[in-house]
Amino acid sequence: MNILADIISATVLFAIPLLLVALGGMFSERSGIINIALDGIMIIGALLGCHTLKWLDPAVTAGNLGSQVAVMIAILVAGVAGIALSLLLAFSAINLRADQTIGGTALNMFAPAFSIVLTWAILGQGQTTMTLPTWVRIVQNNFGKEASGTFGDMLVFKSLYATHFLCIILFAAAVILLYKTKFGLRLRACGEHPQAADSVGINVYKMRYAGVMISGFLGGIGGMSFVFAVGGFQSEVAGYGFLALAVMIFGNWKPWSILGAAFFFSFFRVIGNYASSIPFMPKLSNVEGVTTYLWPSIPYVVTVILLILTSKRSRAPKAEGIPYDKGQR
Amino acid sequence: MKKSIISILAAVISIVAGLVLGLVVVMATGSDAAISWSCFTAMLTSGFSSMAKLAKVLYQAAPLIMTGLSVGFAFKTGLFNIGAPGQYLMGAFVALVGAIQFQLSWPICIIAAMIAGALWGALPGLAKAYFNVNEVITSIMLNWIGLFIVNISLMNMPKMLPPHWVPSPIKDRTASLKYANPDGIIPKMGMDEFFGSPYINISIIIAILFAVVIYIILNRTTFGYELKACGHNRESARYAGINAKRNIILSMCIAGALSGVGGALYYLSGEADYNILKVLQANGFNGIPVALLATSNPLGIIFSALFISYIQVGGEAMQPHFATEVIDIIVSVIIYLAAFTLLTKGLLSKVIKFNDGKDANAEPKPAEKNTGKENGK
Numbered sequence: 001m002n003i004l005a006d007i008i009s010a011t012v013l014f015a016i017p018l019l020l021v022a023l024g025g026m027f028s029e030r031s032g033i034i035n036i037a038l039d040g041i042m043i044i045g046a047l048l049g050c051h052t053l054k055w056l057d058p059a060v061t062a063g064n065l066g067s068q069v070a071v072m073i074a075i076l077v078a079g080v081a082g083i084a085l086s087l088l089l090a091f092s093a094i095n096l097r098a099d100q101t102i103g104g105t106a107l108n109m110f111a112p113a114f115s116i117v118l119t120w121a122i123l124g125q126g127q128t129t130m131t132l133p134t135w136v137r138i139v140q141n142n143f144g145k146e147a148s149g150t151f152g153d154m155l156v157f158k159s160l161y162a163t164h165f166l167c168i169i170l171f172a173a174a175v176i177l178l179y180k181t182k183f184g185l186r187l188r189a190c191g192e193h194p195q196a197a198d199s200v201g202i203n204v205y206k207m208r209y210a211g212v213m214i215s216g217f218l219g220g221i222g223g224m225s226f227v228f229a230v231g232g233f234q235s236e237v238a239g240y241g242f243l244a245l246a247v248m249i250f251g252n253w254k255p256w257s258i259l260g261a262a263f264f265f266s267f268f269r270v271i272g273n274y275a276s277s278i279p280f281m282p283k284l285s286n287v288e289g290v291t292t293y294l295w296p297s298i299p300y301v302v303t304v305i306l307l308i309l310t311s312k313r314s315r316a317p318k319a320e321g322i323p324y325d326k327g328q329r
Numbered sequence: 330m331k332k333s334i335i336s337i338l339a340a341v342i343s344i345v346a347g348l349v350l351g352l353v354v355v356m357a358t359g360s361d362a363a364i365s366w367s368c369f370t371a372m373l374t375s376g377f378s379s380m381a382k383l384a385k386v387l388y389q390a391a392p393l394i395m396t397g398l399s400v401g402f403a404f405k406t407g408l409f410n411i412g413a414p415g416q417y418l419m420g421a422f423v424a425l426v427g428a429i430q431f432q433l434s435w436p437i438c439i440i441a442a443m444i445a446g447a448l449w450g451a452l453p454g455l456a457k458a459y460f461n462v463n464e465v466i467t468s469i470m471l472n473w474i475g476l477f478i479v480n481i482s483l484m485n486m487p488k489m490l491p492p493h494w495v496p497s498p499i500k501d502r503t504a505s506l507k508y509a510n511p512d513g514i515i516p517k518m519g520m521d522e523f524f525g526s527p528y529i530n531i532s533i534i535i536a537i538l539f540a541v542v543i544y545i546i547l548n549r550t551t552f553g554y555e556l557k558a559c560g561h562n563r564e565s566a567r568y569a570g571i572n573a574k575r576n577i578i579l580s581m582c583i584a585g586a587l588s589g590v591g592g593a594l595y596y597l598s599g600e601a602d603y604n605i606l607k608v609l610q611a612n613g614f615n616g617i618p619v620a621l622l623a624t625s626n627p628l629g630i631i632f633s634a635l636f637i638s639y640i641q642v643g644g645e646a647m648q649p650h651f652a653t654e655v656i657d658i659i660v661s662v663i664i665y666l667a668a669f670t671l672l673t674k675g676l677l678s679k680v681i682k683f684n685d686g687k688d689a690n691a692e693p694k695p696a697e698k699n700t701g702k703e704n705g706k
Binding site for chain 1: 358411466478
C-alpha cells in the first residue's frame with residue numbers, strides 16, 4: 001500500500017512543474033511566440049529561488065520568519081527571474097523579429113552556464129550542488145498534528161510543498177484568463193491572425209510581450225517546483241522544459257488537456273523512477289545500468305511516440321513562430 | 330562580395346559583444362579584479378601560446394566543423410537540427426564499437442559512424458515529413474534517448490571497457506584505443522612530432538574536405554539547389570515539382586551523417602575515451618553557434634569552428650578560478666546576437682552603402698533592393 005501512496009504523491013509532485021511550465025508555453029504560443037527557452041527559464045527561476053531560500057535560511061531557523069512565508073518569497077523571486085529571462089526572448093522575437101527558435105536556444109545555453117558560474121561565485125570554487133533546507137517541505141507539524149503513518153497521511157504529507165496549492169490557484173487563473181477575459185481573447189487572436197487583431201485596434205506587440213512574460217513567470221515557478229520535486233539543484237532541470245513543451249503540444253495548447261497530459265507524462269516519469277521497486281516490472285538483474293539509464297528513458301520514448309501518434313489531431317496556433325511585421329498587412 | 334563582407338562584419342560584432350559580456354561576468358563574479366583580468370587574457374591568448382595548445386585547437390575544431398556543417402546544412406534546407414548532439418553521440422558510439430569490439434581500422438569506423446548518424450538523423454526527418462511533428466522537440470528527445478541507449482549498451486559490453494585490455498578497475502569509460510586497437514586511431518602523419526602534441530591528427534584535414542564537399546553539393550548541384558528551394562519555401566518548391574518529403578528526410582540524413590563523422594573524428598584520436606555520464610556532449614550543441622556565426626556557409630564554418638575551438642581551449646586556462654562555463658556564456662551571447670543578424674546586417678549594409686554611394690553605378694542597385702526585401706521578411 002505504501003508504494004501506491006508513494007507513486008500517487010510522486011506523480012502529483014512531478015506533474016506540477018510540467019503543468020506550470022506547459023501552461024507557460026501555452027500562453028506564449030497562443031500569443032504567437034514559440035518559447036523554446038522554457039528550459040533555460042526554469043533553470044534561472046530555480047537558481048535564484050534556491051539562492052533566496054539559502055539567504056533566508058538563517059532568519060527561518062532563528063524563528064524570525066515563517067518557513068512557508070520564506071518559501072513564497074523564493075517562489076516569487078523564481079517567477080520574477082523567469083520573467084527577466086523571458087524578456088530577452090521577447091525583445092529578440094518581437095522587436096527585432098529574430099528567429100524565435102535560435103533566440104530560445106541561446107537562452108537555453110546561457111541559463112545553465114550562468115547558473116554554474118554564479119553558484120561557483122557564491123558557494124566557492126567547484127561547488128555546483130544546492131540542497132534545500134529541510135523546513136521547505138510542509139509536514140504534519142505545520143498543522144499542529146503528529147505523523148501517524150496511515151495511508152492517507154503518507155499520501156498527503158509524503159511530499160507536500162507550497163507549490164501544490166499555488167499550482168491549483170495558477171491553473172484556475174490560467175483557465176479564466178485565457179477563456180473568460182477580454183485579455184485572453186485578444187491574446188488568442190494575436191496567435192491566430194495578428195493582422196486581423198491589429199486591424200481592430202489590438203496592440204499585437206504588447207499582447208505578445210504579455211504572453212511571453214506570463215510564460216516566463218510560470219516557467220520560473222515551474223523551475224522552483226522542479227527543485228522541490230527532486231530535492232536539490234545542480235544547474236539543470238533534466239530537459240523538463242522540453243518535456244513540458246511536448247506536454248503542451250500533446251495537450252493541444254488547451255489548459256484542461258494540458259492538465260491531463262502533465263499527469264500522464266509525470267506518471268511515466270514516476271514509473272521510470274520506481275520501476276525497480278514495483279512488483280510487476282521485470283527485474284533484469286543481469287543487465288547493468290537499468291535503474292540509471294533504462295527506466296529513466298521511458299518518458300522521453302513515450303513523448304516521441306505520442307507526438308507521432310497524436311500529430312494528426314494536433315492544432316497549433318496558426319501564427320506561431322512568425323514574427324509580426326506591422327508594415328506587412 | 331559585399332554580402333560576404335557584411336556577413337563577416339556581423340559575425341565579428343557578435344563575437345566582440347560576446348567577449349565583452351564574458352569579461353563583465355568574469356569581473357563581476359571574481360573575487361579579485363587582477364586575477365579576473367589575467368584569467369580573461371589567458372583565455373584569449375592561450376590558444377596561440379604554444380604549438381601544443383594550437384594542436385589542441387585544431388584537434389577540437391575538427392568535430393566542431395562537422396557538427397557545424399550538420400546544423401548549417403539543415404538550416405540551409407529550412408530545418409533546425411538541434412539533434413546534432415544525439416547524432417554525434419551515435420557516431421562516436423558506433424565508431425568506438427567498431428574500433429574496439431570488432432577491431433576494425435579507422436576508415437571503416439568513420440563510415441560506420443556516418444551511417445549511424447544518418448539513421449539517427451533520419452528519425453526526426455521521417456517524423457517531420459510524414460507526421461508533421463516539429464523536428465526540434467523530437468530531436469531533443471532523441472538526444473536523451475540516444476544518450477541512455479549508448480550508456481546502457483557500453484555498460485553491458487565488457488569488451489568495450491578498460492579491464493578487458495589492461496589490468497584496470499576503471500569501468501566508467503571506454504578502453505583507450507592505444508591498448509585496444511592502434512589500427513583504429515586516425516593517423517597522425519608526423520604532425521604530432523611537428524606540433525609536439527599527441528592530440529593532432531589528420532582529422533582536421535578530413536573535416537575541411539567535408540566542408541568543401543558540402544559547399545559543392547549546396548552551391549553547384551541540382552540536388553543542393555532543390556534542398557535550398559525547399560528551405561526557402563516548401564509550398565512553392567512542391568509546386569515546382571520538387572519532392573519536399575524526400576528532401577526533408579534526405580537533408581536530415583546528411584546532417585546526421587555529418588554529425589556522426591564528427592563523433593568518430595573526436596573519439597578515434599586515441600586521446601579521448603568516452604565517459605559514461607548522464608551528460609550530453611557539448612561538441613554537438615556547439616555546432617549551433619558554429620553554424621550561426623558562419624551564416625551556414627560551409628567554408629565559413631571552418632573558420633567559426635576554429636574560433637569556437639580556440640576560446641574553448643582558452644576556457645581551460647581560466648580554471649581553477651572560473652568555471653569553464655564562462656565560455657558557454659560567451660557563446661550563448663554570440664548565438665543570441667546571431668539570431669538577429671538580419672538586423673545588424675541591415676544596419677551594416679546601410680552604413681556601407683552610405684560610404685561607397687558615390688562610385689556605385691546604377692546596375693548593382695536593384696540587386697541590393699532585392700536583398701533588402703528578403704531581409705525585411
